[in-house]
Amino acid sequence: MTIRAVVTGAGHYLPERVVPNSEFEKSLDTSDEWIRARSGIERRHFAAEGELTSDLATKAARNALAQAGIDANQIDALVLATSTADLTFPSAATMVQANLGMTRGFAFDVQAVCAGFAYALSNANALILSGQAKRVLVIGAETFSRIMDWTDRSTCVLFGDGAGALVLEAQEGQGTPEDRGILSTDLHSDGRHRDILYVDGGVSTQTTGYLRMQGREVFRHAIEKLAATANAAMEKAGVTTDDVDWIVPHQANIRIIQGTAKKMGLPMAKVVVTVQDHGNTSAASIPLALSVASERGQIAPGDLIVTEAIGGGLAWGAVVLRW
Ligand code: UT7
Secondary structure, eight states: OEEEEEEEEEEEEOOSEEEETHHHHTTSSOOHHHHHHHHOOOEEEEOOTTOOHHHHHHHHHHHHHHHHTOOGGGOSEEEEEOSSOSSSSSOHHHHHHHHTTOOSSEEEEEOOGGGHHHHHHHHHHHHHHTTSOSEEEEEEEEEGGGGOOTTOHHHHTTBOEEEEEEEEEEEEEOSSTTSSEEEEEEEEEOGGGGGGEEESOBGGGTBOOOEEEOHHHHHHHHHHHHHHHHHHHHHHHTOOGGGOOEEEEOOSOHHHHHHHHHHHTOOGGGBOOOHHHHOBOGGGHHHHHHHHHHHTTSSOTTOEEEEEEEETTTEEEEEEEEO
16 A cells, blocks of 8 residues: 555636736837747736735635635645745745634745746655645745846746645555556756846845846756656656656746657647746746646546646756646
């Protein structure tokens, strides 16, 4: 008998305000055509004034809990992936814990930028496999609109706000790839590349700072590292591309998504794509895509899913799970 961390609920929340590419044409030397062609993005959601990352996370979490049919007080641990927490401390996770009326268990943030959800899932899986928690609420939530330099056309047109959440529960499996739940995780980071994607502010500098990115450099690393980590995770899980029903990639750029699928030898028909509607929501992009795809009926119970992501650090990783 093997313990598996099985997804029993998924939910998401997107802020009301939808901003089409054309909006940027008013203030920047850019075009809808350039943004679509180079990134695949058509629109994104931006949080309202005063709307916090923990607000988005709380709404996504409520939807996931409702789908799982459980109360927040049945959760043992809450893991929130974000790089845009409300305050320096306490963690956004404890804000969400309070918002949900969850008075037991423990909550903490994970910060691995766009790879944050892979890191959070891996942490949640470890908590369940080690017996420290039976039910874990895993959330990815971001308000990247707060760290955009609105005069920098090479970054501000690419990102959006949103949140997604999964409920993971300990269930018995057979120890085979046929089990439902997380089958493997594969994480990496390499701080030598910290200068190609970072925020030029923080507590020590007493500024919030803005996101800075050498897009072409990040792009170059992305396809190679994403395909490698996805393949490594599949090998650990004992599955091959023939077994894969869906790739649910980090949604940064359609060209990265297509390039990675091609390198893995998988057709785009097996890839969940939401980048056109959400832009890059960093740690929120994978749980958002999972929840949206599940709602659309694209991914169904029993499907084998590979998720992969890369972002600032560089940090990257992949998770193989059976839905
Ligand atoms: O989630 C975290 C990880 N992040 C990513 O995965 C992002 C990775 N990078 C990318 O997605 C792409 O590199 C970008 C979408 C950021 C840029 O696409 P690109 O094909 O790599 O373009 P580029 O940076 O090579 O720029 C091409 C040209 C440049 O002009 P010159 O130097 O060729 O004259 C840019 O100045 O496009 C220009 N450009 C723009 N033009 C119109 C840059 N941004 C814009 C813009 N509108 N918004």
